[in-house]
Amino acid sequence: MNRRLAIRDLTLALGGLVSIPSWASNGWNANSLSISSSFFKTAEQNILEVIVETIIPESSTKGAKSLGVPAFLQKMLQDCYEAPVSENIKNGLSATDATAQKQFGKPFEGCNTQQKQQILLGFEKSEDTRLKEFYSLIKNLTILGYTTSEYVQTEFLHYNMAPGHYYGCVSVKK
Amino acid sequence: MANLAIDIKKQNTYDAIVIGSGISGGWAAKELCEKGLKTIVLERGRDIKHIADYPTAMKNPWDFEHRGQVPLDVRSQYPKGRAAFLREETLPFALKDGIQPFVEEKPFTWTRGYHVGGKSLMWARQTQRWSDLDFEGPKRDVFAVDWPIRYADIAPWYSHVEKFAGISGNKDGLQELPDGEFLTPIELNCVEQHLKKVLIKEYDSKRHVIQGRCAHVTDPQPIHLKQGRATCQHRNLCNRGCPYGGYFSSNASTLPWAAKTGNMTLRPFSTVHSIIFDEKLNKASGVRVVDTNTKEMIEYYAKIIFVNGSALNSNLILLNSISARFPNGLGNDSGLLGKFIAWHNYRGKISAEYEGFLDKITDGKNPSNGYVPRFRNLHSQETDFLRGYAAGVGAGRGSYSSREGIGEDLKNSLLFPKLNNHWHVSSWMMGECVPIEKNHVRLHETLKDPFGIPQLVTSAEWTDNDVKMVKDYMEQFTEMFTKAGFRNIKAVDGKSNPGSDIHEMGGVRMGHDPKTSLLNQWNALHLCKNVFVTDGACMTSTGTQNPSLTYMALTARAANYAVGEMKKKNL
Numbered sequence: 001m002n003r004r005l006a007i008r009d010l011t012l013a014l015g016g017l018v019s020i021p022s023w024a025s026n027g028w029n030a031n032s033l034s035i036s037s038s039f040f041k042t043a044e045q046n047i048l049e050v051i052v053e054t055i056i057p058e059s060s061t062k063g064a065k066s067l068g069v070p071a072f073l074q075k076m077l078q079d080c081y082e083a084p085v086s087e088n089i090k091n092g093l094s095a096t097d098a099t100a101q102k103q104f105g106k107p108f109e110g111c112n113t114q115q116k117q118q119i120l121l122g123f124e125k126s127e128d129t130r131l132k133e134f135y136s137l138i139k140n141l142t143i144l145g146y147t148t149s150e151y152v153q154t155e156f157l158h159y160n161m162a163p164g165h166y167y168g169c170v171s172v173k174k
Numbered sequence: 175m176a177n178l179a180i181d182i183k184k185q186n187t188y189d190a191i192v193i194g195s196g197i198s199g200g201w202a203a204k205e206l207c208e209k210g211l212k213t214i215v216l217e218r219g220r221d222i223k224h225i226a227d228y229p230t231a232m233k234n235p236w237d238f239e240h241r242g243q244v245p246l247d248v249r250s251q252y253p254k255g256r257a258a259f260l261r262e263e264t265l266p267f268a269l270k271d272g273i274q275p276f277v278e279e280k281p282f283t284w285t286r287g288y289h290v291g292g293k294s295l296m297w298a299r300q301t302q303r304w305s306d307l308d309f310e311g312p313k314r315d316v317f318a319v320d321w322p323i324r325y326a327d328i329a330p331w332y333s334h335v336e337k338f339a340g341i342s343g344n345k346d347g348l349q350e351l352p353d354g355e356f357l358t359p360i361e362l363n364c365v366e367q368h369l370k371k372v373l374i375k376e377y378d379s380k381r382h383v384i385q386g387r388c389a390h391v392t393d394p395q396p397i398h399l400k401q402g403r404a405t406c407q408h409r410n411l412c413n414r415g416c417p418y419g420g421y422f423s424s425n426a427s428t429l430p431w432a433a434k435t436g437n438m439t440l441r442p443f444s445t446v447h448s449i450i451f452d453e454k455l456n457k458a459s460g461v462r463v464v465d466t467n468t469k470e471m472i473e474y475y476a477k478i479i480f481v482n483g484s485a486l487n488s489n490l491i492l493l494n495s496i497s498a499r500f501p502n503g504l505g506n507d508s509g510l511l512g513k514f515i516a517w518h519n520y521r522g523k524i525s526a527e528y529e530g531f532l533d534k535i536t537d538g539k540n541p542s543n544g545y546v547p548r549f550r551n552l553h554s555q556e557t558d559f560l561r562g563y564a565a566g567v568g569a570g571r572g573s574y575s576s577r578e579g580i581g582e583d584l585k586n587s588l589l590f591p592k593l594n595n596h597w598h599v600s601s602w603m604m605g606e607c608v609p610i611e612k613n614h615v616r617l618h619e620t621l622k623d624p625f626g627i628p629q630l631v632t633s634a635e636w637t638d639n640d641v642k643m644v645k646d647y648m649e650q651f652t653e654m655f656t657k658a659g660f661r662n663i664k665a666v667d668g669k670s671n672p673g674s675d676i677h678e679m680g681g682v683r684m685g686h687d688p689k690t691s692l693l694n695q696w697n698a699l700h701l702c703k704n705v706f707v708t709d710g711a712c713m714t715s716t717g718t719q720n721p722s723l724t725y726m727a728l729t730a731r732a733a734n735y736a737v738g739e740m741k742k743k744n745l
Binding site for chain 2: 055056057059063072075079081082113117120139145146150152153156159162164167171
């Protein structure tokens with residue numbers, strides 16, 4: 001059930017006696033998020049976008065970039081993590097480009113999909129804990145932002161805010 | 175000037191004062207207002223209006239900017255130890271740092287709900303009745319003092335509050351957990367039913383799994399519709415406040431009901447400093463309140479006072495109510511005020527897996543959980559520890575997505591989770607703590623809170639009895655889970671702080687004798703009969719049941735008694 005339906009049902013359940021408070025309809029989207037532009041430099045933002053899209057790419061189903069996950073990551077990194085962590089993320093972003101230059105002689109953005117994946121999977125197995133932590137946090141936040149997006153929740157994960165029932169023992173649908 | 179003072183006194187005079195608007199304060203307000211008493215309800219926190227003030231209740235996961243995580247600058251406004259529990263979803267009900275500092279002489283987790291509705295917006299909504307096996311506990315096992323009441327005294331009041339609050343449950347016919355006035359039960363799932371059958375067979379019908387009775391309106395009756403409450407939607411987002419009124423809270427139920435009588439005045443931002451004792455009349459005449467916005471001290475007057483500030487705070491208020499007659503706190507000739515603090519033992523937890531019913535799954539959400547009523551030492555002493563424990567138990571199927579890899583494979587794994595190839599089973603103990611004198615709260619000699627009220631010192635710790643009980647729970651549930659064919663059983667003693675259960679009780683206990691207790695059989699102070707304490711502070715012993723339902727019933731009973739006594743001109 002989407003939120004509009006949930007709210008409609010809320011109104012029904014209460015017999016239409018109450019008006020829906022304003023907070024019920026002011027969800028965020030990528031554009032409404034307030035992100036201080038100075039937190040990431042434009043170049044850093046660009047690399048972050050490419051990394052996020054490499055982790056979960058667009059295909060016949062939507063990818064992380066088109067769902068606004070890069071903006072979500074910036075918001076999280078800006079608001080929820082201590083300075084050493086966000087510093088390590090910034091260092092990781094430049095290390096990503098440096099690694100691309102070293103391995104393939106071009107910026108990360110210019111690499112093909114296979115090369116980009118190879119660089120990131122390399123971080124995952126890296127013995128440099130800072131690189132490892134950098135990629136691990138970026139990946140986890142990307143998965144979090146992606147799987148909790150309205151698109152994934154409603155189109156794939158059967159999100160239903162108000163099931164209205166509990167059945168304790170039903171057969172698994174084949 | 176004299177006339178002005180008289181006018182102010184008249185303006186601040188009510189028939190009744192209720193301190194606190196939580197689960198028991200809400201009930202006091204409802205009962206007293208319904209009986210025609212002009213009642214002022216004093217709440218130290220801000221107002222929370224039903225529906226309008228539940229800002230996160232209708233938010234979807236993607237509506238939270240940080241998906242639930244609390245930003246650092248916000249987090250820094252809250253006590254350090256609690257930061258891990260803060261979530262964007264429930265932030266509106268969290269208590270900021272510095273509001274009421276207290277001194278942990280020994281570690282104590284004190285969770286408070288300082289807003290209108292108190293912890294009735296944050297509770298687990300489990301509502302099990304006590305039986306005589308609980309009320310007779312202290313007498314049989316020789317600890318604390320004998321309860322001055324028995325099940326027969328409170329049973330009609332359990333019914334009274336259950337009908338109004340709306341309690342879902344089965345009539346299970348168990349002596350140790352009496353049946354009540356129940357709405358349509360929520361069902362146990364396949365694995366919980368399987369465990370139920372195994373326990374009946376393996377333990378000679380002496381151990382049971384039932385669906386926990388819970389304060390959810392599963393089929394609203396006219397009394398619930400009249401409160402403006404609707405059917406529980408099985409959202410399981412209860413801790414954000416329920417816009418449907420699907421579960422019982424003061425905000426959805428008792429307070430609006432009391433307001434409708436026209437007799438209630440609700441005053442938020444009103445921290446009670448102390449109760450005023452009138453030496454001539456030998457009873458309380460009112461309370462001193464600090465307005466938390468202006469820090470101004472204001473007095474309110476009434477014929478009766480209900481103290482429902484939550485267990486430890488009610489202790490604090492009475493301890494701080496000093497007069498020439500009561501230099502150690504109101505009604506405290508015995509010196510027992512603040513002593514025999516107890517709580518529930520939630521230290522033991524068990525998880526397991528079950529590989530049966532793999533063709534089955536649950537559908538929808540269960541706002542309650544399975545419940546194993548106490549089975550230890552029920553009718554006689556069987557173990558090397560006193561009393562026993564109940565336990566919550568729940569099973570669920572769940573699904574998983576591999577987070578390995580990168581790109582299209584990772585994406586497909588996230589978009590199409592697979593059903594787990596087992597059920598998770600978990601259980602948590604709810605043990606009866608035996609109150610001892612050493613576990614106490616008292617006022618700090620010098621430290622004050624921002625309102626000039628002495629800080630509370632908590633001095634309470636686990637006993638050997640508690641530790642033995644945790645061990646027994648882990649052993650017994652490992653055995654029971656093994657008999658049920660569960661695997662990968664992991665039992666842990668979380669060694670959580672006292673108070674982590676949020677069921678702190680006692681300090682102003684009920685009893686027969688003013689020498690050994692503070693309150694009589696009607697929850698009135700033995701030595702100041704127009705002051706009633708009906709929250710957790712009144713508890714002589716703790717039982718194993720989640721205590722809120724008992725507070726509600728004791729409150730309604732005491733309120734009706736108080737009104738009767740007022741009519742007879744005895745108060």
